[in-house]
Amino acid sequence: MIDGLSALFALMVFPGFGFLFVCALAFQWIDRWAVARLQGRIGPPWFQPLADFVKLMAKEDTLPTGAHELACAVLPVVSLAAVLTASLYIPVAGRAVSAFEGDLIVVLFLLSIPALTYFLAGWFSVGVYSIIGGNRSLLQYFAYEVPFLMALTSPAILSGSWSISHIAVQQSQTVWMVLVQPLGFLLAVVGLIGKLKRPPFDIPKAKSEVVAGPLTEFSGRKLALWHLTLDIQMVIGIFLVVNVFLGGSSPGTIYPVSSLGAIPAAMAFGAKALVVLLLLSVSSVLYARLRIDQLANIGWRVLAPLALAQILATILIGAG
């Protein structure tokens, strides 16, 4: 009984749905505030993401004629479920809901479901902009996913375990992965920018070209769920990178800190997550948006070979 209650608490409150919901809104606000300050303006007030969510939930839900209604109703729920399931295995401040050997691969697979549902959303909600956006999102998926996967498997090879919790804990006994594999960290962040469809890789939802891409025809509750999915995906992505590269919640790099109090662990984890978030914000204001062919060029000619080189270096040098 106690077990069931604590499991329920972990799933719904911390580090489950409730915590992720609050984190998604908070991260979105921090990102918008940082981008605004970097562009010389003031950002929205702190309650803006919450207000947006509530407003969207209350709005009318329409779809164009010819759109597949059942698919469009199911897709946002499916992608939200995939992202939340992926969050089960990602430790927050040292605590994951569950962990097993190989959960890194499961998480990476689950995190690629939103990309597929994003394309399907564009396909099933028939509309010129939706279909063009959906096509672009699939092309982009192939460009960033390969370097992203390869960049995230190098730390696993180095630490000899395929469980995210294990990789995070191991770094508290040795050094942070980012110091050993800075190239991997960079590639993981670039892949994350592509996965989250943030500038300069916001090609599928380029406002000046395809209105809102695959989500153009969505409105009301479905759109609220889509935005929630994308925000939680950002939170999960940042937590994943923090755990795999920045050592989870261990504050030190050299001293073997194995057990910490809950508050310092949470603060260390939060600080690292904020650093990665600010990295994402700064990178989103640095560049113009790329064209899809330029992105495919960069993905296959620059990023993938670099990631491959990283893996080879890890195998040859790390194992030796």
Add this chain to the structure above:
Amino acid sequence: MSRFHSLIYMLPELWRTLLTKPITVRFPFAPAELPRYFRGKVVIDPTLCRGCGLCVRDCPAFALELERESREKFRLIHYRDRCAYCGQCEVSCKFGAITLANEFVSAAPQRDALSQVMVDRDNDMPHK
């Protein structure tokens, strides 16, 4: 220009922007400063107005109306919603009766509240 520099070209500029205050003016929570020659509310001095109609003739938006009964009895009405605040009446008036004040024209919920009788001259009102 090296390839690396061209990739991080914007960074110094971003840093400079972070250090300067945003130029957003939080109006209406902070006051808005109006320039010296701002063309705001149309103000007509009733003692100077002769009812000649030069302003009426030259208004591009037909926002001024003169109802004339005799040389000494006339009404000059200004429709604030039609007015374009261009200032032509100020230039056209030979007697300097019209000025465009340095303040905003406030909104009103009914259209009629925006038309204003500026000069109401009867026989026994003195004028310069």
Add this chain to the structure above:
Amino acid sequence: MLKEPLSFLLTVEGERVVDSVLRLGYVHRGLERLCQERNYVQNLHLVERVCGICSHIHTTTYCQGVEALLGLEVPLRALYLRALLCELERIHSHLLWLGVLAENAGFTTIFMYAWRDREIALDIMDELSGGRVAHAVNILGGVRIDVGEASVASSLMRLDELERRIEVFLGVIQHERTFRARTRNVGHLSAEQVRRYCVVGPVARASGADVDVRRDAPYAAYDRLRFKVITSNEGDVWARALVRTLEAVESVHLCRQLLTELPDGPLSVRAPRRVPPGEVVSRGEAPRGELVYYIRSDGSDKPARIKIRTPTLATLITLPDQLRGVNTADVPVVLAGVDLCISCADR
């Protein structure tokens, strides 16, 4: 992106544009017809509202035409003040355009920066004339606002700041990698096409055509000023960005000359109400190119016909040519590169 109504029907194959059909007329207000029902003084303000960005050059060109018909000699101080506002307007228009181009290419930061620095130019125009975009400075026969010593000093200080900021954008256009990647070799127009379509303005100058009304047919005070006409040979959107930004720098130099060499004298001469019969063609260099006014009068105080040929009309017809074979992603960049002002084109 400039929130002006324009309709493009693009036939697309995958990501390549095959054909395009352009539709205008969504903001046609019939201004030329309205001008025939109002007298010359009222028309001054009607004509100012043809365009919001280049309002001053419209009134200047109109005033020049009517003053030529009336045979008036406008005092030199008024001519200098008119030219000053023309150049300030050119700076603000080019910075606005740079922001729009950046936003269409996904570079929101440059959009925010360009419009923030445009505020400096708007502040100068604010102080000199009382309005940020609707200046209402011209009257038939001269100008109606004077510029004092304090305004000259503060404007010169602001111009220094503005020049520093425009140099930053010049650096971004020339060196920043992603901006070049988006605008290079996009929307190419050859010199032959420019000649055939009679394109005007920075679009023509970016393809090598050396045309500028300020130098070829000087008006206002331009025959007494020293300035360069910027051209480029590349002919793509990147060249247009370079030409316009360099023109903005040149305009800052011109403003300095105008402010420091401002002659004394009256501000206007009295203009009679009735215009003798005749017809006149008046030209001006709007930020987007050559602006032509044809005014015919029949002796009354209302014009018989005013025809306005705005520069956007001349550059628009090159769009189907530019859009052929271009990526879907490049369509907003090409549209922004031509610097459309639909309210000018539709009148």
